[in-house]
Amino acid sequence: MCHVPRPTLADIARAAEVSTATVSHALNGTGRVGDATRRRVRETATRLGYGTPGPPRTRTLGIAVTTFPGAWNYTDIAYFSRAVTAATSAAHARGYALVTLPADRAADDSWHHLAVDGMLIMDSPRGDPMVRALRARGIPLVFDGVPGDPLPGDHWVDNDHESATREVLDHLASSGARRVALQSGSGGEHYAHAVTAAYERWCADHARTPLIVPFDETDDGGNAFDALLGDPGNRVDAVYAAYDPGGRQLLAAAARHGLRVPDDLRVVCASEDPAYARTTPPVTTLTLAPEQMAHAAVAVLVALIEDDGTVPSGPVTVPAGLVVRASSEACPAQRV
Amino acid sequence: MCHVPRPTLADIARAAEVSTATVSHALNGTGRVGDATRRRVRETATRLGYGTPGPPRTRTLGIAVTTFPGAWNYTDIAYFSRAVTAATSAAHARGYALVTLPADRAADDSWHHLAVDGMLIMDSPRGDPMVRALRARGIPLVFDGVPGDPLPGDHWVDNDHESATREVLDHLASSGARRVALQSGSGGEHYAHAVTAAYERWCADHARTPLIVPFDETDDGGNAFDALLGDPGNRVDAVYAAYDPGGRQLLAAAARHGLRVPDDLRVVCASEDPAYARTTPPVTTLTLAPEQMAHAAVAVLVALIEDDGTVPSGPVTVPAGLVVRASSEACPAQRV
Numbered sequence: 001m002c003h004v005p006r007p008t009l010a011d012i013a014r015a016a017e018v019s020t021a022t023v024s025h026a027l028n029g030t031g032r033v034g035d036a037t038r039r040r041v042r043e044t045a046t047r048l049g050y051g052t053p054g055p056p057r058t059r060t061l062g063i064a065v066t067t068f069p070g071a072w073n074y075t076d077i078a079y080f081s082r083a084v085t086a087a088t089s090a091a092h093a094r095g096y097a098l099v100t101l102p103a104d105r106a107a108d109d110s111w112h113h114l115a116v117d118g119m120l121i122m123d124s125p126r127g128d129p130m131v132r133a134l135r136a137r138g139i140p141l142v143f144d145g146v147p148g149d150p151l152p153g154d155h156w157v158d159n160d161h162e163s164a165t166r167e168v169l170d171h172l173a174s175s176g177a178r179r180v181a182l183q184s185g186s187g188g189e190h191y192a193h194a195v196t197a198a199y200e201r202w203c204a205d206h207a208r209t210p211l212i213v214p215f216d217e218t219d220d221g222g223n224a225f226d227a228l229l230g231d232p233g234n235r236v237d238a239v240y241a242a243y244d245p246g247g248r249q250l251l252a253a254a255a256r257h258g259l260r261v262p263d264d265l266r267v268v269c270a271s272e273d274p275a276y277a278r279t280t281p282p283v284t285t286l287t288l289a290p291e292q293m294a295h296a297a298v299a300v301l302v303a304l305i306e307d308d309g310t311v312p313s314g315p316v317t318v319p320a321g322l323v324v325r326a327s328s329e330a331c332p333a334q335r336v
Numbered sequence: 337m338c339h340v341p342r343p344t345l346a347d348i349a350r351a352a353e354v355s356t357a358t359v360s361h362a363l364n365g366t367g368r369v370g371d372a373t374r375r376r377v378r379e380t381a382t383r384l385g386y387g388t389p390g391p392p393r394t395r396t397l398g399i400a401v402t403t404f405p406g407a408w409n410y411t412d413i414a415y416f417s418r419a420v421t422a423a424t425s426a427a428h429a430r431g432y433a434l435v436t437l438p439a440d441r442a443a444d445d446s447w448h449h450l451a452v453d454g455m456l457i458m459d460s461p462r463g464d465p466m467v468r469a470l471r472a473r474g475i476p477l478v479f480d481g482v483p484g485d486p487l488p489g490d491h492w493v494d495n496d497h498e499s500a501t502r503e504v505l506d507h508l509a510s511s512g513a514r515r516v517a518l519q520s521g522s523g524g525e526h527y528a529h530a531v532t533a534a535y536e537r538w539c540a541d542h543a544r545t546p547l548i549v550p551f552d553e554t555d556d557g558g559n560a561f562d563a564l565l566g567d568p569g570n571r572v573d574a575v576y577a578a579y580d581p582g583g584r585q586l587l588a589a590a591a592r593h594g595l596r597v598p599d600d601l602r603v604v605c606a607s608e609d610p611a612y613a614r615t616t617p618p619v620t621t622l623t624l625a626p627e628q629m630a631h632a633a634v635a636v637l638v639a640l641i642e643d644d645g646t647v648p649s650g651p652v653t654v655p656a657g658l659v660v661r662a663s664s665e666a667c668p669a670q671r672v
Contacts, residue, residue: 060435075425085421089411092438097450099396099435102428114433115451274610 016044061091061301062116064101066130067123067189072103077244078272080122083144083290087120090298118301120294124148125188140304142297146190146315155304157297157316159288161191164320165198168240168268168286171322173206175330177238177266181211181228183249184242195242195270211236215243222253229257229265238266238328247276247283247327267327281326292318352380397427397637398452400437402466403459403525408439413580414608416458419480419626423456426634454637456630460484461524476640478633482526482651491640493633493652495624497527500656501534504576504604504622507658509542511666513574513602517547517564519585520578531578531606547572551579558589565593565601574602574664583612583619583663603663617662628654 013020018041025033026041033041063084065074074080084100091098099116118140124131126148134141135151143156150156172180182199185192196212203210213224228236239250247269251261259265261281268284269276276283296316303310349356354377362369362377369377399420401410410416420436427434435452454476460467462484470477471487479492486492508516518535521528532548539546549560564572575586583605587597595601597617604620605612612619632652639646 073425073428075421075428081421081425084424085411085417088420088436089409089417092409092411092436095438095440097435097437099433100424100428101433102431104431 012041012045012048015048016041058097058115058117059095060097060099060116061087061298062099062101062114062119063087063122064119064130065103065122066128067125067187068103074103074122075100078274079244079288079290082272083122083294086291086294087298090295091302094298094302096298096302118142118305120144120297120301121147123189123191127188140301142301142304144293144297146194148188148190155300155311155315157293157300157318158190159293159320160317161194161320162198162201164286164288165195165240165242166202167320167322169199169202171284171324172238172240172266172268172328175238175262175266175328179211179236180208180238180240181213181225181236182240182242183213183215183224183246185215192242199240213239215241215246217243217245219249220245220252221256222249222251225250225253226257229253229259237264238268241267241269244269244271244273247271247285248279251279251283261327262329268322277325279327284325284328285323287321287323289318289320348377348381348384351384352377393641394433394451394453395431396433396435396452397423397634398435398437398450398455399423399458400455400466401439401458402464403461403523404439410439410458411436414610415580415624415626418608419458419630422627422630423634426631427638430634430638432634432638454478454641456480456633456637457483459525459527463524476637478637478640480629480633482530484524484526491636491647491651493629493636493654494526495629495656496653497530497656498534498537500622500624501531501576501578502538503656503658505535505538507620507660508574508576508602508604508664511574511598511602511664515547515572516544516574516576517549517561517572518576518578519549519551519560519582521551528578535576549575551577551582553579553581555585556581556588557592558585558587561586561589562593565589565595573600574604577603577605580605580607580609583607583621584615587615587619597663598665604658613661615663620661620664621659623657623659625654625656 009020009023013023026038122144124147184196250267270286345356345359349359362374458480460483520532586603606622
């Protein structure tokens with residue numbers, strides 16, 4: 001396609017037969033300009049293509065999860081699946097298409113040329129090459145989760161992981177837990193770091209020793225918990241698993257060690273998977289509200305693209321929610 | 337970007353220093369060509385850009401639901417939401433991005449220029465303007481649901497609506513129903529037509545009078561059923577609702593008329609909404625298997641795009657499944 005040079009104020013002034021000062025006032029809504037003149041200037045400006053963005057609008061938003069390089073399928077994880085579905089609905093409601101990028105797309109350079117008006121980046125780690133390239137192209141960005149490399153003026157939507165993690169730990173303590181371990185990640189994304197830091201502060205506040213088990217998505221049997229569950233005289237009586245499969249891993253580990261949940265081991269898991277309502281026992285979950293996160297992120301992104309004056313000045317915080325189920329109910333002594 | 341003319345067989349023959357017949361045999365795997373020659377010809381062809389598609393590959397698939405014009409949000413319907421999620425996962429697993437178009441996108445012309453390698457069109461009605469434009473551009477298409485305007489060589493994935501509808505009706509008859517009505521659509525998409533036709537044939541086979549209630553998505557109270565439920569001496573005792581909200585509409589209508597489900601009124605609904613397992617009573621559903629439909633459709637579309645020899649010669653049929661719940665259990669006389 002051919003690109004027409006964008007008109008200057010002088011071009012518009014000449015075509016509308018007014019001064020450049022009048023053009024400036026008419027377009028910016030400042031100074032005293034009569035209605036008819038204002039209308040004529042604005043129509044002339046529109047006709048000449050003034051204010052048209054450089055590249056044509058595609059009315060398409062992009063969404064990508066850049067946390068881990070390589071070919072993992074994030075849509076198989078309930079959080080991302082629900083966030084993508086909600087983002088699609090929110091984009092469509094505003095007349096935008098939504099393009100979802102596969103996780104391994106960062107490995108090639110096809111997304112350098114991606115035709116989008118803006119991108120929603122989920123759980124961006126430090127040194128994210130996609131973010132660097134999109135920033136260089138001047139593509140509006142909104143992050144779902146504080147980005148690994150935030151810059152002044154960045155926009156993001158996130159939960160308050162400090163207060164959400166403390167809510168989980170306080171809940172476990174109030175249900176009788178005395179030794180609470182955390183299963184957390186070691187990736188470069190903000191979430192893993194924020195949850196771990198909140199846990200360590202909570203432990204310090206309560207004079208407890210932090211016990212952190214690294215999350216391993218391939219550990220279906222929860223063997224990573226053996227060291228904490230194996231010694232009857234010195235085992236933990238609660239674990240908060242910050243990643244979706246952790247609850248299932250813990251149920252498997254408890255069964256292997258002959259521990260009853262919740263009597264011997266209380267379990268809470270951050271997850272959006274409804275299947276945790278049907279495990280034996282049902283598992284208490286912390287929902288990070290992916291639908292609300294995605295709706296809020298799309299709203300900010302569209303506001304940025306359309307420059308409509310509704311862009312929030314700071315981060316948007318979405319409440320997390322504790323769904324208490326049998327796996328963390330009060331200890332036997334407190335039950336009938 | 338600049339377009340290099342695509343090489344002819346003669347160009348390749350000249351560059352590889354063989355005859356054009358040898359080039360043809362080497363590229364098509366026919367005739368007797370030595371391994372070294374075959375390799376040299378193929379490498380030369382690749383180097384010259386033979387077989388490279390005209391427009392650059394975007395490694396992006398598109399998906400759209402074109403059934404109804406205007407701004408309805410199809411991702412709010414469980415069938416489409418689950419199909420889109422599954423299509424995203426299937427596209428990503430093959431290294432493709434997936435762009436989901438809003439329903440009202442057909443009203444403008446931005447999708448005429450959509451940068452996709454292929455499109456998946458769901459429930460395309462007759463006279464679909466998007467399909468016409470995509471055909472004109474030579475974009476590979478796969479339909480989810482027989483298209484309204486099928487052409488020879490079209491590819492689609494669908495359920496066998498004839499046998500699925502008969503399975504529902506036979507189930508209702510075996511549970512004691514004697515007057516079975518159908519709630520169906522009047523849109524231009526194949527689904528509405530196929531289900532209605534199957535119902536009419538089943539009625540003819542069983543010497544029953546067809547009773548068809550048009551689906552109205554705004555009729556939350558199921559008032560459209562009043563005529564069939566109001567007269568105690570002449571009311572229907574079963575309804576098959578072919579659209580997702582129909583089951584809820586029927587429960588509301590039954591309550592208003594003081595009818596017990598299933599004793600007075602048996603209800604089956606085509607739906608993917610898990611909430612039907614928790615209504616009072618839980619509603620028997622027919623699942624049209626949106627995940628399997630989407631996975632199969634993406635597989636065919638990628639095979640078409642990559643021309644890898646795995647394109648099926650005919651339509652792909654995905655089985656529907658009846659999930660029997662309390663709303664259509666055997667009649668009172670047969671129960672304990």
